[in-house]
Structure formats: structure tokens, C-alpha cells
Amino acid sequence: METTWNTDEGPNVAGALSWQARRQPNATAIHYPSGGTFGKEKYLECSYQELDELSNTYARGLKAYGIGPGTRTALMLTPGLDFFAVFFALFKAGAVPVLIDPGIGMKPLKACLAEAAPKAFIGVTKAHFARKVLGWARESCELLVTAGPKFGLGGATLKNIREMGEQDNTEVLHQVDPNDMAAILFTSGSTGAPKGVVYRHRHFNAQVQMLKKSFDIQPGEVSLPTFPPFALFDPALGMTTVVPIMDPTRPADADPEKLIAAMDRFKVTNVFGSPALLDTLSRYCVDKRIRIESVTRVISAGAAVPIRTIRRMQQSLYQDAEIHTPYGATECLPVSSISASELNDKMVDRIESGDGVCVGRPIEPNDVKIIKISDMAFNHLSEATEMPFGMPGEIVVAGPSCTESYWQRENATDMAKMVDDLGNTWHRMGDVGVMDGQGRLWYCGRVSQRVDTGKDVLFPDQCEAIFNQHPDLVRSAVVGAGDRGRQTPVLCIEVKGKLSPVDTERVHFDLLQLAQAHSITREIRTVLFHPGFPVDIRHNSKIRREELAEWATKQMKA
Template sequence: MTTAASSTSKNVGLLLAQVAAERGDAVAIATPGRRDADGRRVYQTITFAQLEADSTRLAAGLAALGVTPGTRLALLVKPSIDFVSLVFALFKVGAVSVLIDPGMGRKNLLRCLDQVEPEGFVAISIVQAVRVLMGRRYGQAKMNVTVGRRWFWGGPTIDDLRKTDASHFQPVAAAADDPAAIIFTTGSTGPPKGVLFRHEGFYEQVQQIRDRYDIQPGEIDLPGFPLFGLFNSAMGVTSVIPEMDASRPAAVNPLNIIEPIHDWQITQSFASPAVWNKVGLYCEQHEIRLPSLKRVLSAGAPVPPHVLRRMKNAIHADGDIYTPYGATEALPIASIAASEVLDGTELASAQGAGTCVGRRFSGIQWRVIRITDADIATLDQCEAVDEGEIGELIVTGPVVTHRYFTSEAATQAAKIADGERIWHRMGDVGYLDAEDRFWFCGRKAHRVRTIDGDMFTIPCEAIANNHASIFRSALVGVGEPGDQFPVMIVEPWSDKYPQSREAIDALLEEVRQLCAAHPLTETIHDFLLHPAFPVDIRHNAKIFREKLAVWAEERLNEPSQD
């Protein structure tokens, strides 16, 4: 790393200076506050010029504290102006931001921090209090900044950093391979893993997202996922941060999304499928329109057609909903529009074809290879499958991360060497069609391995989901891999939940008959009803099939009550 900005730098933090030079007086971020006497929401705002100056002062303050390129700092701050400014400050000073979703629970959060061994915490008051009370557990964390009130510990506050003279501070001109952040996966198919992001990855994410969706400076976005606020600021897009718990998106109050869309005439919004499920249903029930909204983005899990349809009906007539596909380790990979889904692929999906995630981004190459659970060291060890044949997806490109920070074994299991390039094993199964679109058929770890061959979750579940009373379903395997038997678990819509044992049996029998009539699901003989599926903490949309498999085995082994 060097400490002078250059035209070849891949530091996303430097993009903010360009935006501030062009749109300095425009609002960069707005956050909801109190209401005025007339009940209207009052927003706290910061311009791009102010954000650029503030993040530079914070970066200078961090440098004065002893932070140098490569210093690992855990960032535990709620979505806010401070959060976005601090992320840019950490980029500018060359620190490695450690980003952990607090919604994963205290045990997983502490385990992640233990693996990373941060050299400091930039965190809200309660986190700093816990850090101090942990004693020697985080004794190596010497560079700590409190965002909020400082109680019984030392170190500067964020307001102290803002007093730093930044006149001689020079942002780090990061090279492509320089480390930028460690972001943890949700742990939906195993323990959370710390993914090491390079500066090039963040820089290319901004470029790829901007170009694919034709996002223009001056647009106004409502980011339902904190890091999208960072991308917005780097693209000259205003971010209006919604009032919601980012770790519990399914619990959002729809009015907290709808109100700022109307207040700010928001043109774009990114959020979990769980958020749009609630917002779309509320808009339909109350005949609410969102005419300023022309571009809706949703990711984290397949977005059901009913969610796409409701949101399509609520937004601008010429607007669309896009579902970018990827993973923490590689994002974005592909994208498809709701208009293409509803007018073309929806029927095929309902009949078990899988979920079409669309066409790849321009910077991505992909292949579908023969499924294996073994490590693959080099690309020449991969066996490609034919078009239309289900296999395992691998991808490469500038947004693809090269390794995990916390586990060399995980790196070996997920990465494939190809000269100077690295391919990532997505952990997803599916196939490419004649138009080079990828059809997602589920997670590799979730496939049911029967004596007659593998069964894949998404195609099979689609058959059960065709029942009008079923909200979603989950195919799980019980027994040893290779000799498993399939179990279909269904979760009804809340307003169609059966209220008696007889009604439950009748519903399950109807689903059983539906599945028996389709070749993908005719071998399933066990059906169970579950009141509310366990889901991931980041998007509240990915189904924890591992937990449901354990639950199903316990239920099926219970003594008969007859």
C-alpha cells in the first residue's frame, strides 16, 4: 500500500471524493428522526461534501490513534450516518473492517471475533462495555473508538476523532489485492466463515452494480441492507436509511418503508425478500401505490413470484424488480428481472424446473461441473456437465474473493486454482440453459441423497408449493447420505393454517396427492406440517433445512399417539 491517492487505486473510499467534487451539496444520507407538530417525519441529513470531509477527519483520527494499513478493526455500529462515514474512513486509512451481523446471536458473534482477533473495536457503547467486561478475552484490542457515550473505559469517542486536523492526511491508495474487510457469512449451511475482501472486490462491486442496473448519480435509494448505503455513496446516490432492525428484516413495519419512499420520492430500494413480502402484501391490502419507485432489488434467497407480482403492481408502471444472485464470497454473479420471471420462467419453475436467476454480470465467467463433496485443487480436475444437466456452479471474476481469513480448510474446500485466477464453488446446484441462464435447484449440502439418486430441494418444493394453502415447503433427508429417505415439510399461509388434527391430516393428504402425481416427488411418502420455518438471520428468507431435518427425524421417531 501507498499513502497517496492515485488514478490506479482500487480504494472505494476514494470514489467518495469524486462524487463530492461533482455533487457536493446534494444529500448523501438521510436518517429518520422525531416527528414535527404536524406528525411529519424529520430527517437528519449529510451532504456528499460533508460526508467526504467527515470520513477524512475520522480517517485522520484513526491514523493518529495508531491505525495503519492492515489493522483489523471490528465495526459494530447501527445503520446510520456514522456507520457509512466510518466505513469510508476505514477504507481511507487502509484498515481491515471486520463486519459481523449481530443478529447471528451472542455465541456466534463472540466465536467470530475470537477467530479474527481484532486489534480494536469501533463500536456502540454497549459493545465497548461488553468488551471491557470480557477482560483478557480481547486484550489485544488496543485501538478502541466509542460511537456514543463513553462510560467506564478509556479511548476516544467518534466525536473526539472528528476534532482531528486532517489537513495533512493522505488516504491510502490501495492496490487491487490489498485486504479491505472481513465479512462473515450467515452460517446457513455451517458455522459462519470470515470472508477476506480485497479492495478490488469492493471497487468492482460498485462498478458492476452501477452498470448492470444503469444507476445514475442523483437517484434516491432506500437501503434495507447496510452495505448498500456504502455503494450508493460511491455512486452519487442518496441513501435514506429506513427505520428497521437490519438483523430482523422480516419484522419490519411496512409503513417504515412506505413512508420514506413517499417523503423522498425514492427511485430505488434494496431489501430482503422478507421485507418485500410484507410491503407488497400491505400495499395490496390497502391499495397503496409507490409511483416514484422504478427499481427494486432483492437478494439473499429466491424471491417467490407472489412477492414479485405484488411489488410490480405497487411500483411505477415502467419499473421492475431485479433479483441479483450471489453469495458473501462472490457478489454479484447474475440477475433477472421480475418481468422476465412472470412472463416466462414462472410456469417452468412451478413445474419443477428450478428458479432461474438470470444471466451473468459482464465481469463473471461460470461453469457447471459434476457434483462432488471432495476438495478440488485445480480447474483441470473439474468435469463439466452438459447443458441442462444439474451440477455444481463455479464462478470467477474480479468480485470473487480468494480465501477465507478464518479457515484454511474452508478455503481449500471452496476455492479452485486456475493459474493466477481463482474460481469459487458457490455451493449451489443447478444447470445452464441454451440462453446461458443459470437455474438454481438448491444448495449442494441440502440435496437428499437416496439409494436411487439425488433429489434437489427447489424443484421438488415447487410441486408442494402449488397447493393454494402452502406458503413454503422444505425437502429434507432423514438417514445416512446415500440411503436417505425424503421428507416434505410444509408451512401453510398464516390465514390458512388448519385448526384441528383432522384439518392438518386433510391438508397433508392433499399435498401428498399433489406430489404423488409428479415424477420429481412421487417417491416422497412422509409429509409433515411446521408452524414457522427457521430462517437465516441476515435476510430472514433462507430456510434452515439442517434444523428442519433434525426436527423431522425426531417427529417421525415419536411413538404413535393412536
């Protein structure tokens, strides 16, 4: 029996859940935590049929309440049964979910909500308190739904919505066009201000097919996704979801013991996690000499995964397990991917010698090109200059999951998007890359974080791979002090523990020697010790180099 959804029955991505419910009604769709006693975590489960029926009930209730076709709806529920059911219910009702990572911070979150201007707000009690106290979407929000007690916050409860939806049992699946807006997903803001990416139903459908084919995901697998939005693909892929017990906004702080317990209990085969989570998990496994028996595939995205983290994770799995590190962005995902088995010693040597980070070959049917770096906007692909193999430039991509615009950000859209003669949209990734002669893409750093001395241009991720091998370093960051075109390259470092004056001088000397040993770093003659880099909350690895550059400039003037 075929158990992988396709779009023949309609492009609304919520149809995937109903499709699975008809074909495998009794199969478990989700295992979710529900308290526990004496240190034993209690999990409940929900079948595909039960989840589909619950989402139908919520969809009818939401429509009766006024949340229907085209209604932009901020969704702030904790991962669990209601998160899944309500998300699919919004699609079924034709509404447009607005997803914002709460890990970006209160101030950016307020700005995102003001920009999205949602008419409806569905969230836990805590989120509604924040909405009221901090004035989130005050001018636009009219329809409020609270998951939990209202405490005088107004609107309806999720229980009320469910009761409204139980008044009848008609099938509800709003008919959409593939080009209809499906959701607004905000970027993390790790490398700039968060922007709302407009997703259409065809983008979600394309992602489902590309993920399935790229990673050979099979129906019946059991998935533990530690990033909630990624979990929403599981029903379309025929997988059972296990909701982990953790704060998804702080993956580095996840309890590895609880994660492993869930993997063992439910025989998890697929794990999705950020590099920060894999770092925490793999360290624990290596220290405790644990091998996770059931896991056959690990997928990590969101930031570059250090080689040392990949190697530790490999030690934590059995030999036939594979680790994939796809490259992409909220605006276009996935773009390319590489597996750990492809990272042989020769390739690792290239990475550590400053060639960049290999992110694999483009995922079909994506088309990836490298264009000459420019801070100008291009309307048409022909206005950009394509770079030859082996030469660095900006990465641009076209493909079925490539989005066309940002919500209410015309200037940002103009800077990031181009079209070609066939009408295809090309997205400028904002990343510097190199395409090698074997069709593999190498990531070198962010375009906006390049260091331009007027004589040479340095790309941070290439340079930092050279210095990060030093045993006393936690990490390094190459930034430019001064104005672009006349910048002084500065190596900022974060060291392990407290160094003595003698060791400080030794590390300083070692790094300057390393810089002179490689052609791409020879202009670096300044090393600054930093107490702790400013990094993004979620990944704990995306360095805020713009802030470091300001700090370095002040340090040099002082």
C-alpha cells in the same frame, strides 16, 4: 459533467467519496434520521463535501489514535451519518474494517470476533457493553472507540477521535495496491458456520462497476438501502442515500408506513431489500392499495424471492418500474440476475413444475460453469467434471468480484476455491444449479442439503416449488432422514393457522397426490406437520434444513 467514479485516480474505494465531493460538493450524499416529535420523523442531510470532510477528520483522528494501515477494526455502528463517515475513514486510514451481521446471534458473533481477532473495536455503547460482558475479542482488542457515552468502558469516544482529527486539515487517503486487503466481511451463517471473506480493494471496485452496468444505475438517483453494507456503494455510484427508520437485522419487522413515507418524501428511485422486507412492504401496499410513484427499480438479494412476492411488489409500483433479483453470495457478488419482466407465465410454470428457480444470465464478465457434485476439494478446475446443458451440478464462478480466500480458514478455502490455467480463482457456490440452452442459470438448492436415497437425488428447492402452491401451506421443506446414500425423503410442512383433523387429513392426502404427479417427487411418501420452521433471522426464508432433518429422523423413529 461525468459523475461516476472510476479507479484511474487510485484503487482505494474511499477515493469514490472524495471524487464525488470534488465534482458535486453541494449534492446531498445522505439523508439520515435524527429523532422527531408528534409522530413526524426528523431527517438531517449531509452533502458530499461535508461527508468527505468528516470522514477525513475521522481518518486523521483514527491514525493519531493508532488505527492505521492494516489494523483490523470491528465496526458496530447503527446506520446513519457516523456509520458512513467512519467506514470511509477506515479505508482512508488504510485500516481493515471487520463487518459481522449482528443478526446472526450472540454466540456466533463472539466466535466470528475471536476468529477475526480485531485490534480495534468501534461501536455504539450497547455494543461495548456486550463486548465487555460477553468477552468479545478480549485477547486481541487494544483500541476502543465508543459512539456515545463510555460509562467507564475505556478507550476513546468518537467525539475524541473527531477532536484529534481536527488538529490539522491535511488530505488523507492511504495509497493501496488493488490486491491489498480492504475488509473482512462475514457470511450470514444461514447455511453453515459464518466465515470471514477476505475482500481486496479490486473486489469492491469490480462490484461498483458491475452493479452500475447491470442495473443501469445513474448518478443523481436516490436510494433507500435497507441492508447497511449495500448502502456503502451509493457514493461510488453517485446516488443519494436515504437511511430508513428500521432495525436492519430484522427486515421482516420493518414498518412499511415509515418506509413509504421516506420514499415519498425524498422521491426515492432505487430500493434495495431482502425478500422478507419486500414481502412485508408489498403486503401492506396491496392491502392499502398504495402505489409507490417515484421508485423505478427494486433490487432484492440474500435469498430466493418467491414469485408471489415479486407479483405483489409489481402491483405496488408503476408499470415502467423494474424488479431485479440478483444471485450471488458474500464470496462473489453479483453472479447473475433476472428481472421480473423476464418471468413470463411459461417460466413461472417451469419453476412451479420443479425445474428450479431461474436466477438469470451471468453478469458480464463473470464465467459460470456447472460441475459434477462432489464433496471433495479440487485444486484445479481441470479436476472437476463439467456437466452438459440441462444437467444438475454444483455452480462455480470466476470473475473480477470473486474472492480468493476466507480469513484463517484454510480448509474452508481449499474446499471452496479452485484455479484454472490462467490463474483465475473459481468459487464453488455450494449451490446446485442447471444451465439451460439459452444461457440462463437455474438454482435447485444447496449441495449440502440434497437428499440422496441411493436410487435418486432430490434437490429441495426444485421439489418444494411444487408443494408450496398448496393454498394451506406457508412453506415446505424436503429433507433426508438417515445417512446420505440411504436417506428417506420427507416432506416437512408449515401450515396457515390451526387445521381441524379433517382438514389435516385432506392436506396430507393432497400433498401425497402432488408428489405422485411429478417424477422428481415420486419417492416422497412421508409428510410431517411442523409448528414453525427454523429459519435465519435476517431473511426469515432460509430454512435450516439440517435441523429439520434431525427433527424428521426423530419423528419417524418415534
